[in-house]
Amino acid sequence: xxxxxxxxxxxxxxxxxxxxxxxxxxxxxxxxxxxxxxxxxxxxxxxxxxxxxxxxxxxxxxxxxxxxxxxxxxxxxxxxxxxxxxxxxxxxxxxxxxxxxxxxxxxxxxxxxxxxxxx
Amino acid sequence: xxxxxxxxxxxxxxxxxxxxxxxxxxxxxxxxxxxxxxxxxxxxxxxxxxxxxxxxxxxxxxxxxxxxxxxxxxxxxxxxxxxxxxxxxxxxxxxxxxxxxxxxxxxxxxxxxx
Numbered sequence: 001x002x003x004x005x006x007x008x009x010x011x012x013x014x015x016x017x018x019x020x021x022x023x024x025x026x027x028x029x030x031x032x033x034x035x036x037x038x039x040x041x042x043x044x045x046x047x048x049x050x051x052x053x054x055x056x057x058x059x060x061x062x063x064x065x066x067x068x069x070x071x072x073x074x075x076x077x078x079x080x081x082x083x084x085x086x087x088x089x090x091x092x093x094x095x096x097x098x099x100x101x102x103x104x105x106x107x108x109x110x111x112x113x114x115x116x117x118x119x
Numbered sequence: 120x121x122x123x124x125x126x127x128x129x130x131x132x133x134x135x136x137x138x139x140x141x142x143x144x145x146x147x148x149x150x151x152x153x154x155x156x157x158x159x160x161x162x163x164x165x166x167x168x169x170x171x172x173x174x175x176x177x178x179x180x181x182x183x184x185x186x187x188x189x190x191x192x193x194x195x196x197x198x199x200x201x202x203x204x205x206x207x208x209x210x211x212x213x214x215x216x217x218x219x220x221x222x223x224x225x226x227x228x229x230x231x232x233x
Contacts, residue, residue, distance in 0.1 A: 012201070034220060043209065043225045044163075093162050095221070108153075108213075108221055110162040 002098040004026045006111025013084055021079045021114045023094035029074035030096035031114055034108075035067075050077050084118045088091040091115050121146040123210045125224035133232050138182075138197040140168045140227045142210030145191065152193040153211040153221070154184055163209065169193060180204070 003026040013019050023033060031052050036044040050071035052055040058064050066088075068080040077096075081088050094111040125150060126141040144150055151170050155163040167178025174186040184195045210224040 010160075041226075041228070043223045046220060046222075049220060091160070095163075107165070107168065110155075110164075112162040113160065115160060 002096070002107075002109045004030070004096050004109050004111040006094055006096060006114060008114055008117040009112060011040040011117070013116070015085055015118055016083055017082055018082045019084055019116060020092075021081075021092055021116075023077050023079075023096070024113050025075045025096050028096075028098060029078070030098075031074060033071060033077040034095040034097070035069060035077075036093045036095065038093060038113075040091075044093060047079075074118050081096055081116065082117070086118045089118045121150065121212045121214065121222050123152075123212045123222060123224040125208075125210050127225050127227055128225065129230065131230040131232060132200045134202055135199050138200045138204065138229065139194070140145060140195040140208050140210075140229065142184075142193045142195065143191050143211045144193060144210075146212055146214070148214055151213045152184075153213075154178065154182070154193075154195045155209045155211060157207045157209065157226075165220045166208075168209060193204070200229075200231045202231050202233075205229055 005024045007022050015086045020021050033050045035047045038044050046059050047062045048056045048058045048069050052071050052074050056069035067072045071077040091113050097107050098107045122145045122198050124143045153168045154166040157163050166182050167176045169176050169186045177183045182197045208227045211221045213221050
Protein backbone atom coordinates (compact mmCIF):
# COMPACT_ATOMS: atom_id res chain seq x y z
CA UNK A 1 0.00 0.00 0.00
CA UNK A 2 0.90 3.65 -0.24
CA UNK A 3 3.32 4.65 2.50
CA UNK A 4 4.40 8.08 3.64
CA UNK A 5 7.58 8.28 5.66
CA UNK A 6 7.84 11.27 7.98
CA UNK A 7 11.04 12.40 9.71
CA UNK A 8 12.04 13.19 12.32
CA UNK A 9 9.56 11.55 14.66
CA UNK A 10 10.50 14.00 17.36
CA UNK A 11 12.71 17.05 17.63
CA UNK A 12 13.68 19.49 20.33
CA UNK A 13 15.03 22.86 19.28
CA UNK A 14 15.95 26.15 20.84
CA UNK A 15 13.73 29.16 20.50
CA UNK A 16 14.64 31.20 17.43
CA UNK A 17 16.00 28.33 15.38
CA UNK A 18 14.39 26.66 12.38
CA UNK A 19 13.29 23.07 12.06
CA UNK A 20 12.63 21.10 8.89
CA UNK A 21 10.22 18.17 8.75
CA UNK A 22 10.26 15.84 5.76
CA UNK A 23 7.61 13.65 4.28
CA UNK A 24 8.42 11.20 1.55
CA UNK A 25 6.07 9.01 -0.43
CA UNK A 26 7.86 5.68 -0.67
CA UNK A 27 6.03 3.73 -3.32
CA UNK A 28 3.87 6.23 -5.15
CA UNK A 29 3.97 9.74 -6.50
CA UNK A 30 2.28 12.29 -4.29
CA UNK A 31 1.15 15.21 -6.36
CA UNK A 32 -0.66 16.67 -3.37
CA UNK A 33 0.34 16.64 0.26
CA UNK A 34 -1.40 18.09 3.27
CA UNK A 35 0.20 19.37 6.45
CA UNK A 36 -1.68 19.22 9.73
CA UNK A 37 -1.05 20.44 13.22
CA UNK A 38 -2.48 18.70 16.23
CA UNK A 39 -2.60 20.10 19.74
CA UNK A 40 -2.78 17.70 22.69
CA UNK A 41 -6.05 15.84 22.84
CA UNK A 42 -7.45 17.79 19.91
CA UNK A 43 -8.27 17.11 16.31
CA UNK A 44 -6.10 17.70 13.28
CA UNK A 45 -6.03 21.22 11.97
CA UNK A 46 -5.16 21.57 8.30
CA UNK A 47 -2.36 24.07 7.88
CA UNK A 48 -1.72 23.95 4.15
CA UNK A 49 -2.02 21.99 0.95
CA UNK A 50 1.04 21.59 -1.21
CA UNK A 51 1.07 20.64 -4.85
CA UNK A 52 4.23 19.48 -6.56
CA UNK A 53 5.92 22.29 -8.41
CA UNK A 54 3.68 25.08 -7.21
CA UNK A 55 3.15 27.26 -4.17
CA UNK A 56 1.36 25.85 -1.20
CA UNK A 57 -2.14 26.94 -0.32
CA UNK A 58 -2.38 27.97 3.31
CA UNK A 59 -5.46 27.85 5.46
CA UNK A 60 -6.77 31.01 6.99
CA UNK A 61 -4.79 32.10 10.00
CA UNK A 62 -1.66 30.11 9.17
CA UNK A 63 1.44 32.26 8.76
CA UNK A 64 3.09 31.55 5.43
CA UNK A 65 6.41 33.02 6.51
CA UNK A 66 6.44 30.99 9.70
CA UNK A 67 5.57 27.65 8.14
CA UNK A 68 7.43 27.24 4.87
CA UNK A 69 6.27 24.39 2.69
CA UNK A 70 8.22 23.06 -0.25
CA UNK A 71 7.02 20.33 -2.59
CA UNK A 72 9.79 20.25 -5.14
CA UNK A 73 9.37 16.66 -6.25
CA UNK A 74 6.62 14.08 -6.53
CA UNK A 75 8.02 12.15 -3.59
CA UNK A 76 9.10 14.82 -1.13
CA UNK A 77 7.38 17.61 0.72
CA UNK A 78 8.96 19.57 3.56
CA UNK A 79 7.64 21.82 6.28
CA UNK A 80 10.08 24.27 7.83
CA UNK A 81 9.11 26.00 11.04
CA UNK A 82 11.12 29.19 10.97
CA UNK A 83 12.23 31.11 14.04
CA UNK A 84 10.45 28.62 16.22
CA UNK A 85 8.96 29.66 19.54
CA UNK A 86 7.49 27.61 22.37
CA UNK A 87 3.95 28.22 21.07
CA UNK A 88 4.95 26.35 17.90
CA UNK A 89 5.42 23.21 19.94
CA UNK A 90 2.95 20.70 18.61
CA UNK A 91 2.47 17.44 16.74
CA UNK A 92 2.78 17.89 12.99
CA UNK A 93 1.43 15.29 10.57
CA UNK A 94 1.65 15.09 6.80
CA UNK A 95 -0.73 13.31 4.51
CA UNK A 96 -0.65 12.44 0.86
CA UNK A 97 -3.50 12.06 -1.54
CA UNK A 98 -3.50 8.69 -3.27
CA UNK A 99 -5.44 7.76 -6.35
CA UNK A 100 -6.96 4.33 -5.98
CA UNK A 101 -9.08 1.88 -7.90
CA UNK A 102 -11.33 1.96 -10.89
CA UNK A 103 -13.59 4.57 -9.34
CA UNK A 104 -10.72 6.99 -9.46
CA UNK A 105 -11.31 7.33 -5.78
CA UNK A 106 -8.68 9.29 -3.96
CA UNK A 107 -7.68 8.13 -0.53
CA UNK A 108 -5.31 9.62 1.96
CA UNK A 109 -2.31 8.13 3.71
CA UNK A 110 -0.66 9.70 6.73
CA UNK A 111 2.86 10.04 8.01
CA UNK A 112 3.65 8.96 11.55
CA UNK A 113 3.91 12.52 12.80
CA UNK A 114 6.61 14.74 14.27
CA UNK A 115 6.57 15.91 17.86
CA UNK A 116 8.17 19.36 17.94
CA UNK A 117 9.21 20.84 21.26
CA UNK A 118 10.66 24.34 21.30
CA UNK A 119 12.54 25.29 24.45
CA UNK B 120 -19.09 23.16 2.88
CA UNK B 121 -18.52 19.93 4.73
CA UNK B 122 -18.20 19.00 8.37
CA UNK B 123 -18.45 16.09 10.75
CA UNK B 124 -19.64 16.01 14.32
CA UNK B 125 -18.52 13.33 16.71
CA UNK B 126 -20.80 12.97 19.69
CA UNK B 127 -18.92 12.15 22.84
CA UNK B 128 -15.30 13.14 23.26
CA UNK B 129 -14.79 10.20 25.60
CA UNK B 130 -16.35 6.77 25.47
CA UNK B 131 -15.65 4.03 27.96
CA UNK B 132 -16.61 0.39 27.48
CA UNK B 133 -15.82 -2.87 29.16
CA UNK B 134 -13.68 -5.42 27.40
CA UNK B 135 -15.97 -7.63 25.32
CA UNK B 136 -18.73 -5.05 25.15
CA UNK B 137 -20.10 -3.34 22.06
CA UNK B 138 -18.24 -0.29 20.82
CA UNK B 139 -20.32 2.50 19.29
CA UNK B 140 -18.70 5.75 18.23
CA UNK B 141 -21.01 8.30 16.68
CA UNK B 142 -20.39 10.50 13.66
CA UNK B 143 -22.78 12.75 11.80
CA UNK B 144 -21.79 14.55 8.66
CA UNK B 145 -22.84 17.58 6.73
CA UNK B 146 -22.06 17.85 3.04
CA UNK B 147 -23.65 19.64 0.12
CA UNK B 148 -22.57 16.89 -2.27
CA UNK B 149 -22.31 13.10 -1.89
CA UNK B 150 -19.51 12.51 0.56
CA UNK B 151 -16.65 10.17 1.09
CA UNK B 152 -16.53 9.23 4.76
CA UNK B 153 -13.66 7.80 6.77
CA UNK B 154 -12.82 6.52 10.19
CA UNK B 155 -9.23 6.77 11.39
CA UNK B 156 -7.57 5.54 14.57
CA UNK B 157 -4.65 7.26 16.25
CA UNK B 158 -2.44 5.80 18.94
CA UNK B 159 -0.36 8.15 21.13
CA UNK B 160 2.35 10.02 19.25
CA UNK B 161 1.53 8.29 16.00
CA UNK B 162 -0.07 9.22 12.72
CA UNK B 163 -3.50 8.15 11.60
CA UNK B 164 -4.39 4.68 10.43
CA UNK B 165 -7.38 4.14 8.20
CA UNK B 166 -9.99 1.83 9.71
CA UNK B 167 -12.52 1.99 6.91
CA UNK B 168 -14.02 4.23 4.28
CA UNK B 169 -17.31 4.78 2.50
CA UNK B 170 -17.08 5.64 -1.18
CA UNK B 171 -20.66 5.13 -2.42
CA UNK B 172 -20.58 1.39 -2.80
CA UNK B 173 -22.12 -0.75 -0.05
CA UNK B 174 -23.60 1.28 2.78
CA UNK B 175 -22.30 -1.19 5.36
CA UNK B 176 -18.55 -0.92 5.32
CA UNK B 177 -16.27 -3.42 6.98
CA UNK B 178 -12.84 -2.34 8.06
CA UNK B 179 -9.81 -3.64 9.85
CA UNK B 180 -9.69 -5.05 13.39
CA UNK B 181 -13.36 -6.04 13.36
CA UNK B 182 -14.73 -2.52 12.96
CA UNK B 183 -17.57 -1.62 10.67
CA UNK B 184 -19.68 1.43 9.91
CA UNK B 185 -22.99 2.02 8.22
CA UNK B 186 -23.70 4.98 5.98
CA UNK B 187 -27.23 6.24 6.60
CA UNK B 188 -28.11 9.06 4.29
CA UNK B 189 -31.48 9.71 5.90
CA UNK B 190 -29.77 10.24 9.24
CA UNK B 191 -26.57 11.79 7.81
CA UNK B 192 -24.68 9.38 10.02
CA UNK B 193 -21.67 7.10 9.76
CA UNK B 194 -21.36 5.50 13.17
CA UNK B 195 -18.50 3.14 13.92
CA UNK B 196 -19.15 -0.14 15.69
CA UNK B 197 -17.34 -3.21 16.89
CA UNK B 198 -19.20 -6.12 18.49
CA UNK B 199 -16.62 -6.88 21.15
CA UNK B 200 -14.07 -4.42 22.47
CA UNK B 201 -10.50 -5.42 23.07
CA UNK B 202 -7.98 -3.67 25.28
CA UNK B 203 -5.91 -2.88 22.19
CA UNK B 204 -8.80 -0.81 20.81
CA UNK B 205 -8.12 1.94 23.32
CA UNK B 206 -7.12 4.93 21.19
CA UNK B 207 -8.37 8.15 19.65
CA UNK B 208 -10.82 7.78 16.78
CA UNK B 209 -11.50 10.40 14.15
CA UNK B 210 -14.33 10.59 11.66
CA UNK B 211 -13.58 12.54 8.48
CA UNK B 212 -15.35 13.66 5.34
CA UNK B 213 -14.23 14.66 1.89
CA UNK B 214 -15.94 15.21 -1.41
CA UNK B 215 -16.31 12.68 -4.16
CA UNK B 216 -14.53 13.10 -7.45
CA UNK B 217 -12.52 16.20 -6.77
CA UNK B 218 -10.15 14.77 -4.20
CA UNK B 219 -11.01 17.54 -1.81
CA UNK B 220 -9.22 17.91 1.47
CA UNK B 221 -10.29 15.94 4.51
CA UNK B 222 -12.28 17.58 7.25
CA UNK B 223 -11.94 15.89 10.61
CA UNK B 224 -14.22 15.62 13.56
CA UNK B 225 -13.01 16.51 17.02
CA UNK B 226 -12.21 12.93 17.88
CA UNK B 227 -13.42 10.39 20.42
CA UNK B 228 -11.14 8.88 23.00
CA UNK B 229 -12.06 5.23 23.52
CA UNK B 230 -11.20 3.67 26.85
CA UNK B 231 -11.53 -0.07 27.34
CA UNK B 232 -11.78 -1.35 30.88
CA UNK B 233 -11.34 -4.82 32.26
